[in-house]
Amino acid sequence: MMRVKRLYTGNVVYGSLPEGCKLCLRGLKSVVFVTGICPRSCFYCPINNEKKGRDVIYVNEKPVDDISKIVVEVALSGSRGIGLTGGDPLFKLDRLIAIVKTVKKVFGPKFHVHLYTTGKNLTLNTLELLESLNIDELRIHPDPSDMERILNLIENYNKDTLKIGFEIPIFPNNLNNLINLIDKISRYRNVNFINVNELEFSESNSAELKARGYSISDDWKTAEGSHTTAIQFLHEIELRSPKLNVHYCPANSKDNYQVRLRWYRRGILTARSHEIVSDEGTILKAIISETCERIPSTLVVKGHIGSETSLVLAESYGAEYRLVEELPDYKRTLLNIL
Numbered sequence: 001m002m003r004v005k006r007l008y009t010g011n012v013v014y015g016s017l018p019e020g021c022k023l024c025l026r027g028l029k030s031v032v033f034v035t036g037i038c039p040r041s042c043f044y045c046p047i048n049n050e051k052k053g054r055d056v057i058y059v060n061e062k063p064v065d066d067i068s069k070i071v072v073e074v075a076l077s078g079s080r081g082i083g084l085t086g087g088d089p090l091f092k093l094d095r096l097i098a099i100v101k102t103v104k105k106v107f108g109p110k111f112h113v114h115l116y117t118t119g120k121n122l123t124l125n126t127l128e129l130l131e132s133l134n135i136d137e138l139r140i141h142p143d144p145s146d147m148e149r150i151l152n153l154i155e156n157y158n159k160d161t162l163k164i165g166f167e168i169p170i171f172p173n174n175l176n177n178l179i180n181l182i183d184k185i186s187r188y189r190n191v192n193f194i195n196v197n198e199l200e201f202s203e204s205n206s207a208e209l210k211a212r213g214y215s216i217s218d219d220w221k222t223a224e225g226s227h228t229t230a231i232q233f234l235h236e237i238e239l240r241s242p243k244l245n246v247h248y249c250p251a252n253s254k255d256n257y258q259v260r261l262r263w264y265r266r267g268i269l270t271a272r273s274h275e276i277v278s279d280e281g282t283i284l285k286a287i288i289s290e291t292c293e294r295i296p297s298t299l300v301v302k303g304h305i306g307s308e309t310s311l312v313l314a315e316s317y318g319a320e321y322r323l324v325e326e327l328p329d330y331k332r333t334l335l336n337i338l
């Protein structure tokens with residue numbers, strides 16, 4: 001009997017973890033938001049209003065207007081793969097093709113690509129196209145009314161390397177529906193995995209979630225009861241032993257591992273000589289007064305908030321300084337001046 005494993009990140013896995021998730025949990029994936037256009041309008045959609053329904057492109061939250069900028073950001077983050085998300089990237093197929101061809105050419109054929117879609121316009125031809133592009137994983141978040149069609153499509157597809165799975169949010173107290181869904185999916189061939197995600201509150205979905213009776217947890221970001229239902233679900237999965245890999249991804253894992261470890265790598269790769277990267281992945285340095293004469297000017301750098309130098313130099317020259325902490329993201333978001 002396959003056992004449920006609890007990972008140090010809080011993720012829970014029955015069977016094996018999809019390759020894309022393994023990389024993601026180590027901070028080795030960049031996120032490419034291909035478009036905000038989506039054929040569905042899920043009431044729980046967490047996408048923010050600047051992106052939702054708009055044909056915009058972002059990579060690791062950086063707005064970009066051409067593919068070369070995606071390549072640069074991926075390289076600066078030291079990523080070994082990308083997750084293509086939206087909206088629904090399959091609704092901007094030419095763009096999607098261009099991105100995948102470019103990253104596979106620049107970073108090599110083993111550079112891992114996973115793609116999210118609603119599956120709304122998925123056909124056998126599209127599946128063949130995705131496989132020919134050497135896309136590694138397809139993760140489908142379908143409209144429930146479209147599930148049957150998509151399962152039959154996958155069943156009839158003679159796939160080779162493309163791994164196909166489903167992404168499902170966990171609604172609190174929805175255990176029976178989840179079990180029915182798994183029973184159904186596991187009767188079909190060619191489905192490799194199911195990823196279930198903790199239901200998250202965001203600025204854009206909170207009114208809709210509250211209107212439907214969901215409440216926010218003490219962490220101020222997840223729906224109360226979603227985590228408990230997920231754990232009960234994995235327990236049921238273990239008892240039923242389906243021939244399917246099932247993985248629960250809690251919201252905390254995204255913040256504490258996927259994003260933070262990516263920042264850490266980006267910090268290491270982009271820190272300038274006077275900056276150090278903290279254990280949390282933030283950038284630390286000293287900001288000194290414009291008129292400080294204690295430190296030789298050759299050891300002072302003009303930063304976007306003032307004159308900067310290293311903490312070690314500021315200490316050893318006895319200069320008055322303030323400690324600056326920034327995120328190592330593309331705009332070096334200021335966190336603290338202490």
Ligand code: SF4
Pocket residue numbers: 038039040041042044045046047086087088118141
């Ligand atoms: S499918 Fe995804 S992007 Fe589209 S509306 Fe639903 S949650 Fe939002």
